Amino acid sequence: MPTLDPRVDAYIDRAAPFAQELLRHWRATVHAHCPDVVETIKWGFPNFTYRDKILTGMAAFKAHCSIGFWHGEAAVGADHAKGGAMGDFGKLTSIxxxxPKAEQKAILKRAMQxxxxxxxxxPARASAPKPPPEVPxxxxxxxxxxxxxxxxxxAFPPGQRRDYIDWIVEAKKAETRERRLAQAVEWIAEGKRRNWKYENC
Structure with a gap:
């Protein structure tokens, strides 16, 4: 039986329905082909480690999901690699x-190898710096x-400010935005970054 991290369950449960199906599929696929994998949360997203190294990770956003491999195209292969900030398979909206399933298995086995x-x-990709985030x-x-x-x-660097700003502006309902705004100010006043809960994971 695979060892499941309840934080990953919680992450999937918070995702949109389309994302839940995709994330559950990838999670089950990883466990099926890499029984020794260990689940964790890194940088606020579910990751799967093998021999103490990151094998693959997944993330859900408002309208898509992403799946990435620590070894990128070397694991995925040139035929499937789409790369970029959207993960190694590009933007995913469904399974x-x-x-194909056989390729998913082959990719995971290659990543393990x-x-x-x-x-x-x-190596990290060189990218142009983002402009400072605009505070709503x-x-x-x-x-x-x-x-x-x-x-x-x-005093926060731009990326940490952006984390809070994105969280607030992505709220779909006014009451959700107000709740996030109040929570953000409380955490910021305490010196906490947006994903402070996961920093010691």
């Missing part, structure tokens, strides 16, 4: 977007009303 052979992970008016006002939060937010 049909994945390679790369780890067994001690092959180093793919409601967050700016809430920060002004809380000097401690304002000071911490101003």
């Amino acid at each position: 049909k977007d994945l390679p 790369l780890i067994e052979d001690g092959v180093k992970a793919r 008016d409601d967050l700016a006002a809430a920060l002004r009303a809380n000097p401690a939060a304002q000071k911490t937010f101003d």
Whole structure:
């Protein structure tokens, strides 16, 4: 029986229905072909490690999912690699977007072999820096009303500010946005980054 991390269950349960099906499929596929895999949460997303190295990871977003491999195209193969920030298979909206099942198995086996052979992970891609995130008016006002939060937010690097801004602006309902806004200001005032819960995972 595979060892399942309840944090991964919670992550999948929070995802949109289309994403839940895809994430559950990938999770089961990884366990089926790599019985020694260990589940964890890294950078706020479910990851699967093999021999203490990251084998593959998955993430759900508002309208798509992504699946990535630590060894990138070396694991996936040139025929399937789409790469980029959307994972090695590109933007996924259903199981049909994945390679055939036999290919999924072959890719996982290849990724495992790369780890067994001690092959180093793919080099980081050089990318143009993103422009500083634009702070929405409601967050700016809430920060002004809380000097401690304002000071911490101003000291955050752009990526950490962007994490909070994206979380707030992606809310679909006004009440959800208000709840996230209040939670964000509370955490920021305490010096916490957006994904602070997972930082010691």
